[in-house]
Amino acid sequence: MSDPIIRFDNVTFGYSGTEVHALESISLEIQPGEYVAILGLNGAGKTTLGLCVNGVIPIMLGGNLEGTVTVDGLNVGDYPVREMAKIVGMVFDNPEFQMSQMSAGEEVALGLENAGIPYEEMKRIIPETLALVGLAGFEERSPLGLSGGQQQRLAIAAVLAMNPKILIMDEPTSNLDPIGKQEVFDMAAKLNRENGMTVLVIEHEVEVMAKYADRVIVMDGGRIVMNGTPQEIFGQVDALAELKLRVPESAEVASILKSRGMWNGPIPITTEPAIAAVNELLGAKS
Amino acid sequence: MSMQAALPVALIPGNSFIHKVNPITKIVWVIGYIVLAFSTQNIYILYGMALFAFLLAPLAGVTKPLLKGALILVPIGSSLLALQIIAPAVEQPWTPVASLGGFTIYGDGLYYGLVLLGRIVASLLIALVMVMTTHPSDLFTSLAKLKMPYTLNFMLAMTLQLIPVFQREVGIIMSAQKSRGMKGSGFAAVLPSFVPVFVGAIERVQQLSISLESRGFGSDGMKTSFRQVRSRPSDWIIGIVGAAIFIGLSIISIMKGLWSLAHVIVFPGTFVLWLFIIAAATFAGVIIVTLIYAFKK
Incomplete structure (x- = not known):
């Protein structure tokens, strides 16, 4: 296995002004090309974990950071966020707060301009990136005149244009309708599979996590409490319920059937295996 | 909801010759207008400048929004003229031409009122034409080129x-x-x-x-x-010609004592009196309508 692209070594962090630790002894390794989903209640430390990767913590948001975070061989905290931007692209949950330009084209261009990409290349990259997020032809539109979902995709495009090695999305689909959510996760999956981009998603949507993620990390009270494949994690319906977290509906149904002795197979976490399982069950009965 | 509509003065997209003029050239013209307007008291120059700026509007296809934006001149103009006619902002002696109730009406007050108004009208109109024909991003890109x-x-x-x-x-x-x-x-x-x-x-x-x-x-x-x-070369030419005209006229005007024609142009007493009444009534009307509107809400 290659060197991890993100490595947390016993990281504890508390925001300044509070006694409570937002992160508590986090040790974590993420390999290049992994698609990792982070799950947890509000206040579990998910966003804080994400902010540690591109150096916003500890550089922009002060606090007490112990332990080391290493990203692509660099010790986070030694480099300004604008330098880390070349490696880590970060999309936040409120797209409107991330818009600063007069047109969508310029919004996407901002990062490229800062990186000193020549005009001719920008002219190629910008329409390509907008098309990738389903906003082809939106170059001249005002970002503030777009719908929430379009803004969200524009915020993602603005980060993707810089072609980062790591893409972190913090509740990227909170403003999107179900189809919009699907599109964002499909796009991230495509970037992950085709370009080998490492994707870190902070999400509440367990169904999509089960479908796309290679690995699910569950956080609670600033600690990592579960860490494994979607199958391993979402199979533990009771353990997640104790953390007040949902599991995919198919897993929930299967676990009820299991508790009543009607199902003994593995717990299906996505729709297709669930359908297969139901067919098998019905076939066995008739 | 269209966000752009929230701003009273914004770019009116278009493809006219004026839209295509380089923003820096436009900045040169606006600055030139302001410098010249404040270095002369010649009302022919001032209102000539205002008229020229206004004539640019149909060329750029922004006449309607320009008139809408220029509505702000109604309260400014009426109050300015009414106050200047009864209390000129220049040194005495003033020439009384009529009286109304307790007010004395001064002829040179009207002249200086028109000068002040002319400066505002000329600068405002050219600035509005510029803002309405220039994409803000182009403007800021140009400013960056100027080492801002x-x-x-x-x-x-x-x-x-x-x-x-x-x-x-x-x-x-x-x-x-x-x-x-x-x-x-x-x-x-x-x-x-x-x-x-x-x-x-x-x-x-x-x-x-x-x-x-x-x-x-x-x-x-x-x-x-x-x-x-x-x-383009045309941007350079327009900019340089504009700068030359504005600088030249400003220098001539300053050398001629701001080129004041206050003692050459003499307004008839009744004309000044009626203008005062109209200006004062307009200003009072603006205030009353605003108040009614505010309370109705």
């Missing part, structure tokens, strides 16, 4: 962006407070929304700064620009 610091430039552009955002935010918060039974109208209703709007603004700006920094904002090294502003 990147951060300052960005701040200005950002402010322009945030005005409609905050207008909308105030609207949302006021609606929310009204739906919870808050009484009041006009300014009394706006005041309690200030705190939430400010708190929201701080949060927004912090999030924005993190987002910008995460996209390499403030990186060292060369920056490139996605917006390309071309400067």
Whole structure:
């Protein structure tokens, strides 16, 4: 296995002004090309974990950071966020707060301009990136005149244009309708599979996590409490319920059937295996 | 809701010759207009400049929005003329031409009133034509070319962006407070929304700064620009010719004692009197209509 692209070594962090630790002894390794989903209640430390990767913590948001975070061989905290931007692209949950330009084209261009990409290349990259997020032809539109979902995709495009090695999305689909959510996760999956981009998603949507993620990390009270494949994690319906977290509906149904002795197979976490399982069950009965 | 409509003065998209003129050339003209307007008291020059600026509007296809924007001149103009006629802003002696009730009406007061108004009209019209025909991004790109610091430039552009955002935010918060039974109208209703709007603004700006920094904002090294502003030979010619005319006329005007024609042009007493009555009535009308509108709300 290659060197991890993100490595947390016993990281504890508390925001300044509070006694409570937002992160508590986090040790974590993420390999290049992994698609990792982070799950947890509000206040579990998910966003804080994400902010540690591109150096916003500890550089922009002060606090007490112990332990080391290493990203692509660099010790986070030694480099300004604008330098880390070349490696880590970060999309936040409120797209409107991330818009600063007069047109969508310029919004996407901002990062490229800062990186000193020549005009001719920008002219190629910008329409390509907008098309990738389903906003082809939106170059001249005002970002503030777009719908929430379009803004969200524009915020993602603005980060993707810089072609980062790591893409972190913090509740990227909170403003999107179900189809919009699907599109964002499909796009991230495509970037992950085709370009080998490492994707870190902070999400509440367990169904999509089960479908796309290679690995699910569950956080609670600033600690990592579960860490494994979607199958391993979402199979533990009771353990997640104790953390007040949902599991995919198919897993929930299967676990009820299991508790009543009607199902003994593995717990299906996505729709297709669930359908297969139901067919098998019905076939066995008739 | 269209965000752009929230700003009273904004770009009117178009493809006219004036739209295509380089922003720097336009800046030269606006600065030239202002410098000349404030270095002369010759009303022929002042109103000639105003007329020229106004004639640019149909060429650019912005006549209607220009007239709408120029409505602000009604209260300014009427109050200025009415006050100047009874109390000129120049040294005595003043020439009384008539009297109305307790007021003495001065002929040179009207002249200086027209000079002050002419300066405002000329500068405002040319500035409006420029703003309405220039894409803000092109303007800021051009300013950057003129070695304006990147951060300052960005701040200005950002402010322009945030005005409609905050207008909308105030609207949302006021609606929310009204739906919870808050009484009041006009300014009394706006005041309690200030705190939430400010708190929201701080949060927004912090999030924005993190987002910008995460996209390499403030990186060292060369920056490139996605917006390309071309400067054609015609831009140079228009700019240089404009600058020459404005500088030349300004120098001549200053050497001729601001080129004042106050003692050459003498207005008949009744004309000044009637103009005073009309101006005062217009200004009073503006105030009354505003008050009625404010209380009705």
